[in-house]
Amino acid sequence: MKCDDFLPAIENGGPLRKWRARSHAAQCARCAAVREGWLETRRQWANPAATTTHQRQLWASAVPSERPVTSSGVWSARRWAFAAAASVLIVVGLSASLWRPSPEVAEVAPPPAPALNVAELEQAKLGGDSSFEVIEQALNQLEVELEVLALDAALLDARSEVELLLTTYKPLSVSQVSN
Numbered sequence: 315m316k317c318d319d320f321l322p323a324i325e326n327g328g329p330l331r332k333w334r335a336r337s338h339a340a341q342c343a344r345c346a347a348v349r350e351g352w353l354e355t356r357r358q359w360a361n362p363a364a365t366t367t368h369q370r371q372l373w374a375s376a377v378p379s380e381r382p383v384t385s386s387g388v389w390s391a392r393r394w395a396f397a398a399a400a401s402v403l404i405v406v407g408l409s410a411s412l413w414r415p416s417p418e419v420a421e422v423a424p425p426p427a428p429a430l431n432v433a434e435l436e437q438a439k440l441g442g443d444s445s446f447e448v449i450e451q452a453l454n455q456l457e458v459e460l461e462v463l464a465l466d467a468a469l470l471d472a473r474s475e476v477e478l479l480l481t482t483y484k485p486l487s488v489s490q491v492s493n
């Protein structure tokens with residue numbers, strides 16, 4: 315074995331190459347010294363010295379204290395908040411109007427009943443000439459109805475918030491103000 319092949323053989327070689335490298339180091343003082351130095355370096359890397367105060371200060375000064383908020387981050391957060399609020403509004407409105415009609419719902423003017431022509435829809439199912447128009451019309455009516463429901467939900471939300479505020483913070487009477 316040549317001296318140049320010693321370190322790769324003792325580190326990455328198979329059992330036979332390692333054995334040959336060890337027997338080479340037993341006869342070659344230079345490779346034995348290289349092996350000792352390499353083992354010492356590995357021991358040092360395995361047990362690194364504790365970080366000094368100066369090193370810690372250097373690290374802390376290099377790391378930015380706060381991540382800068384980019385405008386795109388702000389906008390995406392606002393977009394997410396708006397989307398979440400809109401979806402909550404729609405879900406609350408649909409559930410309040412469809413499945414839990416409260417007395418307050420009765421006060422809200424009911425949306426105009428969709429004038430779906432059942433006969434036309436049946437014809438559309440059978441594949442008449444105006445089938446697409448009828449389906450499109452039905453979809454438009456459904457869209458209008460959903461918009462009305464969303465408005466109702468917004469109104470219900472606003473009312474319940476006002477009622478909550480009034481029960482939490484009762485309006486001051488004239489006698490309370492004068493005291």
Ligand SMILES: [Zn+2]
Pocket residue numbers: 316317320338342344345
């Ligand atoms: Zn050697």
